[in-house]
Amino acid sequence: MTPTIAMQWLDDADHTLGLPAYETPGAAGADLRANLPPKDRDSGLTLAPGVRALVPTGLRVEIPQGFEVQIRPRSGLALKHGISLPNSPGTIDSDYRGPLGVILINLGQDAFTVAHGDRIAQMIVAPVVQAQFQIATTLSDTARGAGGFGSTGRG
Template identity: 70%
Template sequence: MSLMIEVLREPWADEAIPLPSYATVGAAGADLRANLPPEIRDQGVEIQPLCRVIVPTGLRVAIPAGYEMQIRPRSGLALKHGLSLPNTPGTIDSDYRGPLGVLLTVIGTEAVTLHHGDRIAQAVIAPVVQAVFAPVDRLEETARGAGGFGSTGRG
């Protein structure tokens, strides 16, 4: 199954940086790349441990109604460098038309420098169901009840 996502490059964006693309036939996520403004392309973006930085992609997207774009970490960057998204998955709503930036953090102990064109995250397109929230006087009982974090045990 495929779905058309309209993509607009920012006026300053480097057109040599590929649009989001899937690395393999079975990939669920399309790779997003850092598309840095001209004034910082040579030095890249350094992210210190436990700091947050929005890394630009140089893109804007039009997600069709009924879908969202989920921004997820790349597993290799997480394993090798501790690079992750503090709000994973990030959500791009179908009615958002602003710049597509990726909020990144380093959960390791060493700073990470991202370079112009680096693959920085994955975009997964997913269907959205909007619920209708209805007030009630009480909820149906379940075996779990109000048991929260850790209430179902370990292992």
Template identity: 65%
Template sequence: MMTDVTISLRLLPHGADLPLPALASTGAAGADLRAAVPADAPLLLQPGQRALVPCGFAMALPEGFEAQVRPRSGLAAKHGVTVLNAPGTIDADYRGEVMVILINLGEDAFPIARGDRIAQMVVAPVVTPRFILVEDLDATARGSGGFGSTGRA
């Protein structure tokens, strides 16, 4: 089931000429986020370096939704550039600039120019958990086994 959600955006002065976040195809889940770095001062992300890259807009997500900032698969596969805290979470009550923490895990410096597509943003519904304290948890076949306990394959 597909749900349409309206998200209010506010362009910031340094992002005014950039395209709004947009889905690249009709079946895409993520909207492209673009770098709002100065045209005359692109970033050069050295191997092992991370940077907080501005996107030039702020937004108001509806209550009950979040936005997840995820890597672009092409940047990761071809250059080793990814989102450090993937997925980064933008909460519905955040009103600051959308920014992306990029890291270069590749072997070569990676340039980031104004308007480059640097990440994708997926808007998703949020389930609000209610945590309760109990004496014992219900038993399962797996139990407390984790971190590879179910085998390699």
């Protein structure tokens, strides 16, 4: 079953940018665009190196129960400009109804300007399984055991 993500435009959103879209038939993520407030549309939003900002998409979402939306960086922005998401992947829960924003961070060496309409992130729709948690007196043994960070190889 294909889930449907219901969306609403925010009051000052630019509807001409369209809804998130899969750019190719095999794309896992739908591209999200920067939908800047009217006062910032001509100048864009400039991120100095090391600076992060919440970039609006102009949308609110309703995600069906049993699903989440993950927000992930765009690889081209990361490689070419050092633009990423500090909480990657960001998770949007099915019971959230507020504005959809994307936290961008400039990890590059130069200032980067997000232009109105730029594709800034990818939105992945994924099923959610909620687990039960309980205290146990013992845990099963494995070959790895308690080996942590880097214990299974180089790094």
